[in-house]
Amino acid sequence: MISIVLVEPEIPANTGNISRTCACTGMPLFLVGKLGFEISESRVKRAGLDYWDKVQITRADTLEELWEKYGKEKFFYFSTKADKLYTEVDYPEDAFLVFGKETKGLPESVIEANLERAVRIPMREELRCLNLSNSVAIGAYEALRRHDFFDILR
Numbered sequence: 001m002i003s004i005v006l007v008e009p010e011i012p013a014n015t016g017n018i019s020r021t022c023a024c025t026g027m028p029l030f031l032v033g034k035l036g037f038e039i040s041e042s043r044v045k046r047a048g049l050d051y052w053d054k055v056q057i058t059r060a061d062t063l064e065e066l067w068e069k070y071g072k073e074k075f076f077y078f079s080t081k082a083d084k085l086y087t088e089v090d091y092p093e094d095a096f097l098v099f100g101k102e103t104k105g106l107p108e109s110v111i112e113a114n115l116e117r118a119v120r121i122p123m124r125e126e127l128r129c130l131n132l133s134n135s136v137a138i139g140a141y142e143a144l145r146r147h148d149f150f151d152i153l154r
Contacts, residue, residue: 001150002091002143003028004136005075005098007063007106010036014102017133021140023051026150030096032060063098063110070096072114078139079111080129082118089119091143093150099139102132 004027009015015031022029031039039057060066067075075096076089091097100106111118121130121138130138144150 001026001028001094002140002147003030003094003096004140005030005032005063005066005096006132006136007098008033008035008101009132010102011132012037014132015039018136019055019057020051021133021137022056023054025140025144027140028056028058030058030060030066032063032066036101066096070094073117075114075117076139077106077111077114077118078121078135079106079118080120080123081105081108081111082115082120084119086119086121086139086142089117091146093147095143097136097139097143099132099136105129 004018004022006015006018006029009018009031015035015037019029021027063075074092074094075098076091077098078086079100098106098110119139121135123130129135
């Protein structure tokens with residue numbers, strides 16, 4: 001199954017919304033590094049509604065920890081700094097879609113070291129970025145669509 005990875009998310013409502021997307025699609029959610037909130041905060045729980053028991057959440061200290069465990073070639077990095085569109089990728093069935101924190105995105109060093117798997121969602125140049133939970137939903141459903149939704153969304 002395709003997984004969602006959030007690196008140092010800062011806004012509880014975004015993580016709650018993303019957890020709800022993960023619950024509805026069956027995607028595991030990996031939370032990496034220092035969070036900008038406590039996972040027990042009411043805003044996170046409220047945004048995730050009553051779906052918390054339906055999402056598999058895993059914590060990791062670093063991306064390197066996940067790379068060692070799952071293989072670096074399965075990771076795709078969403079960034080406004082990438083050249084390739086998210087629709088130009090053949091995501092493997094066990095891909096990891098990686099998103100950075102709301103205020104800074106992913107570290108440039110991560111993008112530069114993984115340019116062949118860095119992707120962007122097109123948008124107007126003069127604007128900074130989409131909302132994180134919207135970006136995750138766009139990326140998640142494109143990756144699922146590539147696999148005929150794994151028969152989960154019928």
